Amino acid sequence: MAALAQARPYRDFLTPALHKRFLDASLYTILLCYCISIWMGDLDSYVWSWFPIGPAGIRTALLYVPALVVYVLRVAQWHVGRRNTDTPGHTFRKYAFRQSTIMTIVAYSLSAWFYSEVYVWSRPAKARLGFTDKGKDYERIRLNERPLFLRYMFVALAVVQAIIHLWHDYDRIELPALKPNSDREAAAKKEPATRPSQALSQKLKPMGMLALILSIFTSVAGSAFYFLGFRHFLWEHYYNVARRVVSLSRTRTQPVGLPPFFPLVLMFITEGTLLTLIWQFSNKAFDVYISQPPLKKDKPITSESKDPNGSLLNGLKAKKETVHAISLWELALITDRFPERRKTIYGELERKKAPTFEQVTNICLAEIRLLIERIGVALDPTYSSKIETDKNVPAPVSLVPRISPDLKEGAILGPNHAPTTRMEKFGAFTADMAKSHSSPQNAQNAYAREYLKKGQEKFAQGAKEAEVYGSNWLDRFVASPLGWPFRHNLRRTAAIIVTGAPYSRISPLCNAITTLTNLVVFSIKEDEFGRFQNVVPEIVRVFTAAIKKVDEYTAKLGTTPEEAGLQEVEQVRECLREGLERILRSFGEFLGGLGMGSGEVREAKKCVAKGPEMAVAR
Numbered sequence: 001m002a003a004l005a006q007a008r009p010y011r012d013f014l015t016p017a018l019h020k021r022f023l024d025a026s027l028y029t030i031l032l033c034y035c036i037s038i039w040m041g042d043l044d045s046y047v048w049s050w051f052p053i054g055p056a057g058i059r060t061a062l063l064y065v066p067a068l069v070v071y072v073l074r075v076a077q078w079h080v081g082r083r084n085t086d087t088p089g090h091t092f093r094k095y096a097f098r099q100s101t102i103m104t105i106v107a108y109s110l111s112a113w114f115y116s117e118v119y120v121w122s123r124p125a126k127a128r129l130g131f132t133d134k135g136k137d138y139e140r141i142r143l144n145e146r147p148l149f150l151r152y153m154f155v156a157l158a159v160v161q162a163i164i165h166l167w168h169d170y171d172r173i174e175l176p177a178l179k180p181n182s183d184r185e186a187a188a189k190k191e192p193a194t195r196p197s198q199a200l201s202q203k204l205k206p207m208g209m210l211a212l213i214l215s216i217f218t219s220v221a222g223s224a225f226y227f228l229g230f231r232h233f234l235w236e237h238y239y240n241v242a243r244r245v246v247s248l249s250r251t252r253t254q255p256v257g258l259p260p261f262f263p264l265v266l267m268f269i270t271e272g273t274l275l276t277l278i279w280q281f282s283n284k285a286f287d288v289y290i291s292q293p294p295l296k297k298d299k300p301i302t303s304e305s306k307d308p309n310g311s312l313l314n315g316l317k318a319k320k321e322t323v324h325a326i327s328l329w330e331l332a333l334i335t336d337r338f339p340e341r342r343k344t345i346y347g348e349l350e351r352k353k354a355p356t357f358e359q360v361t362n363i364c365l366a367e368i369r370l371l372i373e374r375i376g377v378a379l380d381p382t383y384s385s386k387i388e389t390d391k392n393v394p395a396p397v398s399l400v401p402r403i404s405p406d407l408k409e410g411a412i413l414g415p416n417h418a419p420t421t422r423m424e425k426f427g428a429f430t431a432d433m434a435k436s437h438s439s440p441q442n443a444q445n446a447y448a449r450e451y452l453k454k455g456q457e458k459f460a461q462g463a464k465e466a467e468v469y470g471s472n473w474l475d476r477f478v479a480s481p482l483g484w485p486f487r488h489n490l491r492r493t494a495a496i497i498v499t500g501a502p503y504s505r506i507s508p509l510c511n512a513i514t515t516l517t518n519l520v521v522f523s524i525k526e527d528e529f530g531r532f533q534n535v536v537p538e539i540v541r542v543f544t545a546a547i548k549k550v551d552e553y554t555a556k557l558g559t560t561p562e563e564a565g566l567q568e569v570e571q572v573r574e575c576l577r578e579g580l581e582r583i584l585r586s587f588g589e590f591l592g593g594l595g596m597g598s599g600e601v602r603e604a605k606k607c608v609a610k611g612p613e614m615a616v617a618r
Contacts, residue, residue: 007310010318010327013301014294021292022071025285026064028200029071032281033063036274040122062118066111066275070282073107077171078290080325081504084496089485094502095166105162108279112158115275116151127267132246133256143242145255146264148234149226153268154275156222160214161279170283172503173290175325177510177571178332180517180579196288203284211276215269223265231255294330300341301330309344309356316363325508328367331360332511335518339526345519346527357519361535364512368546371498371509371572375549378497379556490557494566497553506568510575513543517579521586536587537596540604543580547573547607581608 034052037059043049050056077100085091095101123129133144165171235255242248258264294301305311312334315327334341348356376383499506516539523532550573554561561570584604587594591601 007307007314008305010302010311010315010323013305013311014315014323014326017294017296017301018290021289022075022286024196025282025289026067026071028197028285029067029278029282030060030064032278033067034060036278037063039274040119040271042124059118059122063115063278066115067278067282069107069111069114070279071286073104074171074283074286077104078173078286078322079171079503080173080175080322080507081499082172082174083169084492084499084501084504086492086496087486087488092485100171101166104165105159108158108162108165109155111279112154112161112275113151115271115278116154119271120147120150131242132248141246141248142256143239143248145235146258148238149258150264150268152226152230152234153218153222154272156225157215157218157272157276160218160221161276164214165283173287173322175291175329175507177507177575178329178336178514179510179575180514180582196285196292199288200281200285204281207280207284208273208277211273211280212269214276215272218272219265219269293333294326295333300334300338303341308341309348310351313356313359316360321503325505325511328364328508328511328515332514332518335515335522339522342518342522343526343528346523346532347529349529349531355531357532358535360519361516361539364516365539365542367505367509367512368542368576370500370505372542372546372549374497374500375553379549379553490564491566494553494557494561494564495568498550498569498572504568506572509572513575513579516543517582520583524586533587533590533594536583537591537594537600540580540583540587540591540596541600543576543583544600544604544607547576547580548603550576551607577608580604584608 034056037056038050040059040063041049041056048054048056052060083091083095085094120129128144129147129150130144131147132141134141232255236253239248239253296303300308300312302308302311302315312327312331315323316331318324318327335345345356345360351359353359354362373383495504499509519532520536520539523536527533550569554569554573557564561567561573584591588601588605592598
């Protein structure tokens with residue numbers, strides 16, 4: 001076989017694909033900004049109010065800047081999978097004081113401030129949003145409080161949106177977890193994939209309703225905070241800066257008022273709704289386009305590489321979790337939908353480290369073994385895998401047989417020498433008298449020892465009572481509505497154990513299971529060299545061990561995943577079961593000749609036939 005070309009890094013293909021999707025999402029966002037620009041402008045002219053080359057186009061470019069800030073934030077902080085923590089309080093402690101949290105608030109505040117500036121400078125004089133208010137002809141110029149209040153409200157809206165962003169984890173990207181279903185093509189024909197533009201249009205109305213609710217809430221809460229605490233603080237700094245720019249009266253150091261107030265609040269609710277809609281739309285467009293399959297012109301993105309499988313292996317070995325998850329998704333799609341590319345995985349036997357199929361198999365099995373280890377540690381904290389044991393335990397070293405016992409450690413008391421002087425003889429005599437007339441029972445009955453013992457008993461009893469009282473009080477507090485942030489629940493615990501932490505690995509795990517299943521099933525017809533069959537027994541053993549571990553954990557819970565609402569556990573187990581079932585249907589009669597014992601095959605068939613309900617009953 002000819003030597004394989006040097007594989008290009010996986011990012012050389014992933015990054016351009018992500019850039020293309022980012023541009024597609026930006027086009028729809030610019031279209032939304034254009035509609036808002038027309039609304040924000042003067043509708044007096046039938047041409048210049050909407051003509052792109054003019055004020056409407058300039059405002060569109062300026063209004064896209066707040067959306068661009070959100071896009072930059074999402075690009076910097078996106079991750080694959082939902083957050084997995086044991087309690088809501090743990091989520092707060094872990095993520096509230098991170099740099100990413102601060103950057104989220106700063107980014108939304110910057111976006112809101114820029115939008116407010118565009119709006120304020122776009123309003124006519126009758127809106128009374130100028131920097132100063134001339135007042136009457138005989139009055140001096142005074143500083144206008146209305147634009148200060150409006151800018152403050154936009155920043156308050158940014159804080160509310162940032163809290164919503166962090167609470168719902170907008171940085172999460174959900175990648176599909178493909179199942180090893182042989183009827184996927186028929187299902188795909190019945191349910192065609194939704195186009196990104198169609199998905200955005202369907203979500204436009206709910207996003208508008210959410211934007212209106214957030215704007216109304218901010219108008220009420222923000223106004224209360226403004227008049228109760230922030231007004232004089234902001235006005236003082238606002239005035240100190242403004243008096244260096246324009247000549248202001250020294251008697252006007254107090255806020256001048258916001259009349260008419262109701263039109264100003266209505267103005268904020270309208271524009272705040274449009275700004276929040278831009279934020280919501282930008283986040284949704286980013287989610288929809290980034291979560292598109294890793295395909296280009298209906299082919300895997302690595303197809304253009306001189307060594308496609310080598311580039312894909314670089315992605316599978318990447319340390320960055322997002323790259324690893326997307327490359328596993330692409331691998332699952334290749335083994336499922338692209339027969340020609342799938343055949344190359346079997347045929348590339350001359351790679352430096354190992355054949356392509358062997359490297360792919362090891363990477364996918366590592367995901368399943370990680371699941372087994374997580375459940376094993378949860379069931380038994382002293383659990384350690386065979387691989388871990390082999391790495392950590394040193395090999396035995398042959399030593400010369402011992403001919404003497406080990407030396408004793410600590411102080412060694414030797415025999416006393418016989419007393420010689422008169423004083424030494426007198427001391428030995430008195431010591432013998434004391435020993436003969438005393439015993440441990442006499443020491444325990446001494447008054448001092450007795451009082452000390454009673455005090456120790458009372459102290460231990462009091463400490464035990466305090467511990468029981470504190471434990472009961474803590475249990476009552478956690479069970480109350482105020483204790484919700486510190487309350488553990490079964491779904492969170494099971495999700496951490498089965499899908500991993502800090503983020504769920506259900507997508508890489510199920511995609512790895514699907515990849516192995518497809519490679520085993522199609523190897524009967526497509527593996528020309530017959531090398532892949534050597535790893536089939538190990539795949540069956542790992543699948544069987546994983547299902548048994550999941551069933552063991554489910555049995556310990558005493559309930560089924562459906563009854564407890566453990567969708568992640570049920571999804572992982574069903575993925576393993578379907579994969580093992582397909583493998584046994586294709587390779588069941590050949591497993592004995594490949595080195596598997598009849599007991600192992602029977603155990604695998606039991607795992608396929610047995611559901612989680614039977615595991616609980618057992």
